[in-house]
Amino acid sequence: MRRCGARRHPSSILQLFLRHPQLRVGVLDMALVTPGLAAWGVMTGVAMVKSGMSAVEVTLMALFVYAGSSQLAALPLIAAGAPMWVILATSTCVNLRFIVFSAHLRPYVAHLPAWQRTFRGYLFADLNYGLFIRRFPQPATAADGIAAQDAYWLGNGVSCWLVWATSSLVGAALAATIPVSWGLGFAGVLALLATMIMLATTWQRLAAAAVASVVAVAAVALPLKLNILVAIAAAIAAGLAAERLPGGVAPDREPGEEHP
Amino acid sequence: MSGTDVWTIATIAGMTVVTVLTRALFFLPDKPWPLPHWLAAGFRYAPIAALAAVVLPEILMADGHLITTWRDARVFAAVVASLWFLARHGLLGTIVVGMAVYLPLHLGLGW
Numbered sequence: 001m002r003r004c005g006a007r008r009h010p011s012s013i014l015q016l017f018l019r020h021p022q023l024r025v026g027v028l029d030m031a032l033v034t035p036g037l038a039a040w041g042v043m044t045g046v047a048m049v050k051s052g053m054s055a056v057e058v059t060l061m062a063l064f065v066y067a068g069s070s071q072l073a074a075l076p077l078i079a080a081g082a083p084m085w086v087i088l089a090t091s092t093c094v095n096l097r098f099i100v101f102s103a104h105l106r107p108y109v110a111h112l113p114a115w116q117r118t119f120r121g122y123l124f125a126d127l128n129y130g131l132f133i134r135r136f137p138q139p140a141t142a143a144d145g146i147a148a149q150d151a152y153w154l155g156n157g158v159s160c161w162l163v164w165a166t167s168s169l170v171g172a173a174l175a176a177t178i179p180v181s182w183g184l185g186f187a188g189v190l191a192l193l194a195t196m197i198m199l200a201t202t203w204q205r206l207a208a209a210a211v212a213s214v215v216a217v218a219a220v221a222l223p224l225k226l227n228i229l230v231a232i233a234a235a236i237a238a239g240l241a242a243e244r245l246p247g248g249v250a251p252d253r254e255p256g257e258e259h260p
Numbered sequence: 261m262s263g264t265d266v267w268t269i270a271t272i273a274g275m276t277v278v279t280v281l282t283r284a285l286f287f288l289p290d291k292p293w294p295l296p297h298w299l300a301a302g303f304r305y306a307p308i309a310a311l312a313a314v315v316l317p318e319i320l321m322a323d324g325h326l327i328t329t330w331r332d333a334r335v336f337a338a339v340v341a342s343l344w345f346l347a348r349h350g351l352l353g354t355i356v357v358g359m360a361v362y363l364p365l366h367l368g369l370g371w
Contacts, residue, residue, distance in 0.1 A: 029351075031352075032350070032351035032352045033351050033352075033355065035352065035355045035356065035359075036355045039359075053268065054263055054264040054265075054268075055264075056264040056269075057264055057268050057269065057272065060269065060272050061272050061275070064272065064273075064276040064279075065272060065275045065276050065279055066276075066279055067275075067278075067279045069314075070275060070278065070279065071275075074271075074275060078268060078271060084267070084270065084271050084274060087271055087274070087275070088271070088274045088275065088278055091274075091275050091278045091279075092278050092281075092282060095278060095279065095282035095283070096282065097310050097313075097314075098279075098282040098283040098285075099282050099285045099286070100303075100306050100310070101283070101306070101307075101310070102282075102283060102284055102285050102286040102287055103285075103286040103293075103295065103303065104303035104306050104307075105286075105287075106286045106287060106292055106293075107292075109287055110292060114287075114288070114290065117284060117287035117288070118280060118284045118287060118288065120284075120287070121280065121283040121284025121285075121287045122279060122280045122283055122284060123283075124283060125283070126310060126311060126314060129307055129310070130307050130308075130310075130311055133307045134307075137304070182363075182366075182367065183333075183362070183363075183366050186318075186334060186337065186358075186359070186362055186366075187355055187358070187359050189315055189318045189319065189334075189338075190337065190338070190341050190354060190355045190358040190359065190362075191351070191355055192311050192314055192315045193311075193315050193319075193338060193341060193342065193345075193354075193358075194341065194345045194351045194354040194355065195311055195351070196308055196311035196312055196315055197342060197345050197346065198345070198349075198351070199307055199308040199311070200308060204305070205304075205305060205308050208305040208308055208309050208312075209308045209309060209311075209312040210312075211309075212308070212309035212310075212312040212313045212316075213312045213313070213315075213316035215313070216312065216313035216314075216316055216317050217316055217317055217320060217321060217326065220317055220321060220324060221324065227313065227317070228310065228313040228314060231309060231312070231313035232306055232309045232310050232313060234309075235305050235306075235308075235309030235312070235313075236299075236302035236303070236305045236306060236309065237302070238305075239302060239304070239305035239309075240298060240301065240302050240305075
């Protein structure tokens, strides 16, 4: 890395940032889960067309909404002509877990201006969150650590958006030829599953994942995917309780974790 | 495919706002919202919990109920994919191997 000179023009500072090695790492991490993400995007594109939306509507939804489970929950409501507030309330409930993510990730973006924080939040869904926290378990305090996080975030988030938008549009174009019954979207579940196992680095986390799984399955009758939110709450409680058990030791100071 | 209508476009715009607001809610204020220390500490369990809560019902449930048969392509694919990940640590390989198990069982045997 070249040093950032005091008289350097802002555009070359941006170039330096774009050349940050962690930007590549963020893109490469996303590339590894792209088969899963893209398959899920293709099936969402198919579902959008089959729900009867027009080409313009499908394109706008693919490019801007950028939230698969929210889109799939909204499609039947849009098709049925449900009131807009019902659709938006549904979309909000299905997205509630993202609010937990934003509370967790706040320290990682606190140094950025408001519009940058908002944009970066928009970019980050489940896969990004898991991959990012795996790389950066603790927020950095030194300038170079913060630059690394910023670069990874943008690389990972922008490439995710690109894959999602492209694959959704491809799915929309191929809607007549790809039957939903093939179950291609299961590749997305496998991408999330691998990311989940990657995060199981302590026995407390494993216990938290087990509790979350059981609660999510047991509470599946709750409407609007609220079982996910209940499962996260139960898992946080279980993880914290596990830390207090004898032998629970100090929680995850992991290898590679940054010490302030 | 039906025609484009303004109401649906407005709904899509609203859903975009929902995506932004939910993903960035705690990012919006300039000063951080005070969170109890125990909760901030507990967030270390949120990523794995969220992924588990999304994934496990997708593997173990059908039509809102736990599956009662072992002849389910998703279960075999998930088990093989997990073992592959534990042995090889590759995200890409895990997805490819999982689908290589899933598709023949699902499409070939109808599981």
